[in-house]
Amino acid sequence: MLGQGGLGSVYKGVILPRDIYAAVKMLSYKCDGEEFINEVATIGRIHHINVVRLAGFCSEEMRRALVYEYMPRGSLDKYIFSSERSFSWHKLNEIALGITRGINYLHQGYDMQSLHFDIKPHNILLDDNFVPKVADFGLAKLYPRDKSFVSERALQGAVGYIAPEMVSRSFGVISRKSDVYNFGTLLLEMAGGRKNADSNASQTYYPSWVYEQLIINHDQQVEVREISSSSAVDMHELERKLCLVGLWCIQMKPHDRPTMSEVIEMLEGDVDALQVPPRPFFCDGPGDGMPSSVYDGFLLFTPLS
Template identity: 75%
Template sequence: MQQMLGPTRFAYTDITAITSHFRDKLGQGGYGSVYKGVLLPGDVHLAVKMLSTSNCNGDDFISEVSTIGRIHHINVVRLVGFCAEDMRRALVYEYMPHGSLDKYIFSSERSFSWDKLNEIALGIARGINYLHRGCDMQILHFDIKPHNILLDINFVPKVADFGLAKLYPRDKSFVPVSASRGTIGYIAPEMYCRGFGAISSKSDVYSFGMLLLEMAGGRRNFHQNAASSQAYYPSWVYSQLAKHETGETSSASISHMHELERKLCIIGLRCIQLNPQDRPTMNEVIEMLESGADVLQMPSTRPFFCGEDDTDDHIAVEGSCHSSSVLTAISEEDE
């Protein structure tokens, strides 16, 4: 019955009671602060996100939230309820006890086996594909990254923070950069320069590709303190895999790469192609993740934004967009 009716509307007094007056803070993001809560009776554990922006139209907020609240998929975090009282806005989600994926994949010790990592990647892909194709309306996430993938008690991945950009006013001066463009390092080229193509579901595919590469490599896609040739991981792993496929000498780490690690890397590289049309759909990504590594082929072109040593790979397009300068500008704007 609850699923048919959609999310519950809570009064602000309910929110303060659920969170014990905002006692246990779980985190802080571009949209606001998240607090752990308990709903009685039943001791149902919840995560309550207090939105830092409260000037949006109340009716629009409720309409958007009602739509998002009717979305149910095992790999998408469920919106349990919301609060829209005066200028105070809150979103109430199911609580994910194991937190976000980033603390596991960037850990100094490997947290998951390769089989488990592939299973998690498949779950994430299914969640994103559901947002793209399984709902009454297409929902584009625009901020796929490890921090926005939450893990339940059984380490089942769930896509979080989907559709939240829609909860903000359309006035560009008001929407935060994180809401309109995503996060530095995961943003598809077309999100910051229209010369690369149209913004679409393929923009989420790009971000997912970066996520896959980080899961495979156990490191962030750009490492400032690494050697210049290895600073941008997608470029480095592409070069090593390409050399390995042609029989050229490659590093020992590539020679001894697990087949699932290689598979995740190849799929990730195919997802981050510069031209959106060259990227697979999320449905095709699922098929690749379900297949064996031996049937996958390397993309013919290397990753965009390949660092200072790969200046010949920078492509001039409409507006003379240069990846590093654009990313720097966005980063400064985000700060």
């Protein structure tokens, strides 16, 4: 067994007679044969270097399984949350770009729009060369490209990653920008090597803590400390880039967040060209619009399906 999630258990298997390793997801939810085949047919059309490829499926009476390409390096979380830094800042930026391209493809790369709703380090897998691939579409729903939002009843998200509009429509409609919010949290975790919803960490809301490390002077130039260690040394420019892009992605209102194609441009561009995002309301200070205790509810609760 490689792991277990809401949809079922994942096992390491072998595709015969080619003797190729595969990841076999034994589905625990019930669906009829026609529904399953339709879902597989849609997933099978997704082909991108930064998205895990579906190799095939199994269906026998009520037993269903999806067979994916095997990712020998495992998931991203075991590298970014380790006690020792596994990747250079250049490699982390490269991985972030790959994830962005994969999500952007899911959003607009083919004739159906796939919304993931569960983007987190555990669902980013790495191949032999540490190329990142977006995995686990357990919470994703496929919609025609002309649909701009989806029903809240279909949603459920991971604690610490869920976008505000998935809890309250007063923040906006649920859309591709909800995935952008998930991705922004992922970027901040990659930069700091710390989980956003970590019960063992301090009670300070993590993105708020990151924002406080970006000290803005009157010239809008940013003087920073490294957030990934306790030493007060200058922040690497790529660490700063991940933080700034991540903070743009987790803006409260969906229309204030960039699209994934815009995120690609931001990550490919020069860090000095990035503007500092507006001060989010989860940071203490005048004009925040809402106390941080209100936002804490978004970390503790997820909407019922």
